[in-house]
Amino acid sequence: xxxxxRPSAETDLADILLLDQVANPHPWGQASIEQNLxxxxxRLNWLVLDQYQxxxxxxxxxxxxxxxxxxxxxxxxxxxxxxxxQGLIQAWLNQIKSIPVNLCMLEVRESNLAARHLYEKLGxxxxxxxxxxxxxxxGKEAAILMNLTLSKD
Numbered sequence: 048x049x050x051x052x053r054p055s056a057e058t059d060l061a062d063i064l065l066l067d068q069v070a071n072p073h074p075w076g077q078a079s080i081e082q083n084l085x086x087x088x089x090r091l092n093w094l095v096l097d098q099y100q101x102x103x104x105x106x107x108x109x110x111x112x113x114x115x116x117x118x119x120x121x122x123x124x125x126x127x128x129x130x131x132x133q134g135l136i137q138a139w140l141n142q143i144k145s146i147p148v149n150l151c152m153l154e155v156r157e158s159n160l161a162a163r164h165l166y167e168k169l170g171x172x173x174x175x176x177x178x179x180x181x182x183x184x185x186g187k188e189a190a191i192l193m194n195l196t197l198s199k200d
Contacts, residue, residue, distance in 0.1 A: 048097055050131060052138045055092040055105060057084045062102040063094075070104075070121045073182070083107040083118070091115070093138045095122070095131045106135040108143075115143050117153035120162075132162070136169060140197075149197055156181050157189040171195045 055063065060081060067074045083090045088109075095104040104122040108115050117139065122131045140151065153171065155162050171193040180190035 048129075050098070050103065050129075050134065051096050052134055053094055053096065054142075055084065055094040057081075057086070059094060059102065060084060063105050066102055066105055066121055066123060070123050071119075075119060090118075091139055091142055093135050093142075095135055097126075104131045104135055106139055108139050110143070110146060110148065113147055113149045115139070115146070115148045115151050117151065132165060133169065136165075140169075140195075143197075151195040151197065152192070154180075154190040154192050157191050158183075163191060163193075166193050169195070 060077075063080050063084070064077055067076070067080060082088060084092060091106075091108040091110065093106045094102055097103050102123075103126040104120070106117065106120045108117045110116075117136070120132055120135055122135075143151070151171070153166065154177070155166065157176070172195070173191055174194045175192040177190040177192065179187035181188050
């Protein structure tokens, strides 16, 4: 299968909402997604599309001064383990090269070992933990804080 990556826009709202419902165990919902797609918010938003132009994944990140934070990345369940999340992260990192960003940050559920492994593979390092941060069916779990310092070359 051939995949392509492109910036997302407000016109992608319906597709992202559907993806959020089927791929996100804790969906953001329409208001949060609309806010992130609003051009006035100046967020970084990327989609991955299959060869039929179906949305398979979405990434949204924010920038403050010289930092960029990955806020959400979701990939369709049937498309996982194909490198799509890595492609979305690389699209984000390539986009911020033109912005004076020195530090990329994210947080991930402690139990999400696949995501943690991917982030480590891409150079993110664990810098902290927020105990009892994310709700689970059995209570709460920690958020692992991870950073990637970008080189200035």
